[in-house]
Amino acid sequence: VPVPDPAPIPEPEPVPAPDPVPAPLSDTPDRVSLKDVMSQTVDAVLEDEEDGVIDAPVPLGQRLSGLLHRLTDRRSARPRGLSQETEQLFDDPEDEPEPEEPEEPEPRMDDALREEKRRCNRLRRGLVFAALPVLLLVVAAVLLGVGVWQLWAAGACLLAGLVLLGLKRTMPARLRLRGMLILFALCGALVYTALFQALVQAPVTARCGQTGEFSGTVLSRPVETEWGVRVTIRLSGSAAKAEVYADAEYAGLEPGQQLSGTAQWQDAARIRENDVTAFTSRGVFALLYSRGPLTAEEGSAGSIRWLPQRAVYALREKIAAIWPDGDTAAFVTAELTGDRSGMAEEDAAVMTQAGVAHLFAVSGLHCAFLVSLLGLLLPVRRRALGAGLSMAVLLFYMVMVGLTPSVVRACIMQIFLLAAPLLRRESDGLTSLSAALLVILLANPFAAAGVSLQLSFAATLGLVCFSQRLSGFFKGLYRGKKRPVRAVVSFVAANLSASLAAMVFTIPLTACYFNTFSLIAPLSNLLILPAAGWSFMLAFVATLAGFLWLPAARVLGWGVWALVRYVLWMASALTRLPGHALYFSNRYLKYWLVYAYALFTACAITGERRRKYAVAAALAAMTLL
Numbered sequence: 001v002p003v004p005d006p007a008p009i010p011e012p013e014p015v016p017a018p019d020p021v022p023a024p025l026s027d028t029p030d031r032v033s034l035k036d037v038m039s040q041t042v043d044a045v046l047e048d049e050e051d052g053v054i055d056a057p058v059p060l061g062q063r064l065s066g067l068l069h070r071l072t073d074r075r076s077a078r079p080r081g082l083s084q085e086t087e088q089l090f091d092d093p094e095d096e097p098e099p100e101e102p103e104e105p106e107p108r109m110d111d112a113l114r115e116e117k118r119r120c121n122r123l124r125r126g127l128v129f130a131a132l133p134v135l136l137l138v139v140a141a142v143l144l145g146v147g148v149w150q151l152w153a154a155g156a157c158l159l160a161g162l163v164l165l166g167l168k169r170t171m172p173a174r175l176r177l178r179g180m181l182i183l184f185a186l187c188g189a190l191v192y193t194a195l196f197q198a199l200v201q202a203p204v205t206a207r208c209g210q211t212g213e214f215s216g217t218v219l220s221r222p223v224e225t226e227w228g229v230r231v232t233i234r235l236s237g238s239a240a241k242a243e244v245y246a247d248a249e250y251a252g253l254e255p256g257q258q259l260s261g262t263a264q265w266q267d268a269a270r271i272r273e274n275d276v277t278a279f280t281s282r283g284v285f286a287l288l289y290s291r292g293p294l295t296a297e298e299g300s301a302g303s304i305r306w307l308p309q310r311a312v313y314a315l316r317e318k319i320a321a322i323w324p325d326g327d328t329a330a331f332v333t334a335e336l337t338g339d340r341s342g343m344a345e346e347d348a349a350v351m352t353q354a355g356v357a358h359l360f361a362v363s364g365l366h367c368a369f370l371v372s373l374l375g376l377l378l379p380v381r382r383r384a385l386g387a388g389l390s391m392a393v394l395l396f397y398m399v400m401v402g403l404t405p406s407v408v409r410a411c412i413m414q415i416f417l418l419a420a421p422l423l424r425r426e427s428d429g430l431t432s433l434s435a436a437l438l439v440i441l442l443a444n445p446f447a448a449a450g451v452s453l454q455l456s457f458a459a460t461l462g463l464v465c466f467s468q469r470l471s472g473f474f475k476g477l478y479r480g481k482k483r484p485v486r487a488v489v490s491f492v493a494a495n496l497s498a499s500l501a502a503m504v505f506t507i508p509l510t511a512c513y514f515n516t517f518s519l520i521a522p523l524s525n526l527l528i529l530p531a532a533g534w535s536f537m538l539a540f541v542a543t544l545a546g547f548l549w550l551p552a553a554r555v556l557g558w559g560v561w562a563l564v565r566y567v568l569w570m571a572s573a574l575t576r577l578p579g580h581a582l583y584f585s586n587r588y589l590k591y592w593l594v595y596a597y598a599l600f601t602a603c604a605i606t607g608e609r610r611r612k613y614a615v616a617a618a619l620a621a622m623t624l625l
Contacts, residue, residue, distance in 0.1 A: 154190035215260035256301035261294035281450030355521025364410035405453035412436035429464035458505035470497035535563035
């Protein structure tokens with residue numbers, strides 16, 4: 001049997017030679033030079049070409065890049081000591097270790113306070129959303145009067161608030177909460193205003209137009225008039241006030257005495273067929289013209305209840321004794337107490353035209369000066385004790401100057417500012433402003449129609465909203481590092497930002513009520529306000545020193561006299577500048593004012609770019625010219 005040929009044994013395929021193991025780059029593995037890397041790379045290229053590994057011509061740069069990656073497959077073989085640009089060639093994103101999560105630090109007390117602030121942020125300004133709509137509604141209710149519409153409107157607001165209360169799943173929580181605050185606040189304001197008008201105002205106005213008896217408690221000393229004196233009383237058995245016009249023989253009445261008699265009653269809200277809010281905004285609802293002799297009894301005169309009123313009279317008498325000059329005494333009296341009755345008409349007009357008449361309305365500026373003065377005179381180390389003393393002095397000062405809306409607003413806001421650190425809370429300007437507004441409206445809803453309250457709250461709202469932003473903008477115009485220059489820039493920026501911010505919301509009110517607007521107000525505040533602040537504090541110290549030793553007070557009074565002379569001279573000089581004021585007697589100017597505010601409001605709504613504000617200012621200036 002023939003033997004078959006054996007199957008041919010296949011020849012083994014040639015095993016490709018392994019890649020040459022790169023020699024150590026250097027004797028020192030921690031540090032190599034780029035020269036060593038390049039020389040060994042070129043040797044590897046030549047060996048590959050001799051072995052036939054590279055069949056096609058490859059650019060030298062690509063060869064070098066590939067060989068560098070081959071030489072450094074593992075991170076342990078990564079050469080060290082190379083430059084940052086060379087090290088980027090060795091980076092392999094797949095081999096990079098996952099970043100370790102940083103350990104969370106233990107929360108500190110400051111972090112806990114910040115977290116608490118964030119948690120309560122939704123309710124932080126709830127008072128703002130409740131108070132500002134109430135102001136607008138109370139103004140409307142006061143102007144429209146009592147009617148059935150108030151009850152219908154209150155019911156509608158209550159119903160809408162209950163509907164929002166039920167929309168828990170279909171409406172964002174924050175929007176729903178704010179809507180409920182506004183609607184329930186409007187409902188409460190309507191009901192409270194209607195009750196106040198029915199229980200306080202209506203019984204007084206029902207007696208107007210006839211002659212009848214009256215009795216009440218004297219609230220202040222009489223003020224001289226052309227026909228005798230005028231004295232404010234609180235009617236017995238009511239929260240309403242009345243103005244009594246009597247003969248000059250009753251000029252010696254004191255706060256706390258009981259006054260009674262017969263008088264002709266007249267409605268204080270309507271005089272000579274004209275609606276007037278000057279009296280009702282102060283809680284005065286009747287004007288009483290005496291018919292016959294009046295009876296004055298001792299009452300509670302001399303008690304500690306009337307100590308603030310007696311203090312302000314003593315203050316005025318001491319001011320007159322320190323400054324024999326009538327103009328300086330009248331200026332200091334207006335600055336410390338807000339009483340401008342003794343000022344010359346020329347001086348009052350000059351201060352008004354210069355845009356600095358707010359110096360005579362006791363407000364936040366005076367409260368800030370007073371607190372600063374207390375900090376200098378009473379260096380108390382304990383914060384709680386110092387804040388308590390400041391609050392007590394502010395409350396006493398508020399009653400002493402007459403509880404005007406501006407001073408009540410300023411003192412309440414200052415008290416909030418002092419109490420916030422003690423309660424480990426952050427003071428919020430809008431919240432304190434809203435709280436002051438609610439306190440004033442609870443005491444007298446008719447105060448909302450007063451011009452003084454509207455101007456005071458409008459100026460403060462502008463300061464809270466825009467002062468800090470404007471100050472940062474002005475300070476950013478200078479980027480140098482010279483301390484004297486930076487101090488001057490900060491001073492100018494603070495004054496200009498405060499003046500411009502206060503004017504944002506007061507310009508429409510001054511145009512509506514007074515038909516004028518002071519264009520030099522920012523400049524006059526910059527030049528006059530610092531001197532007025534020093535004159536206030538120095539006059540206060542001099543007056544207090546006058547109760548101890550009158551000669552020392554008169555020596556200090558010379559400094560006050562110089563500052564007052566400077567203020568009046570500067571105000572007079574600024575009012576002589578051409579075009580210092582803009583008068584809105586022309587109806588076109590009022591239309592232009594509405595157009596300008598519409599432009600800037602559109603800029604504020606659409607974004608934060610500054611260029612568009614410049615365009616809006618240019619358009620407003622072009623249309624004005």
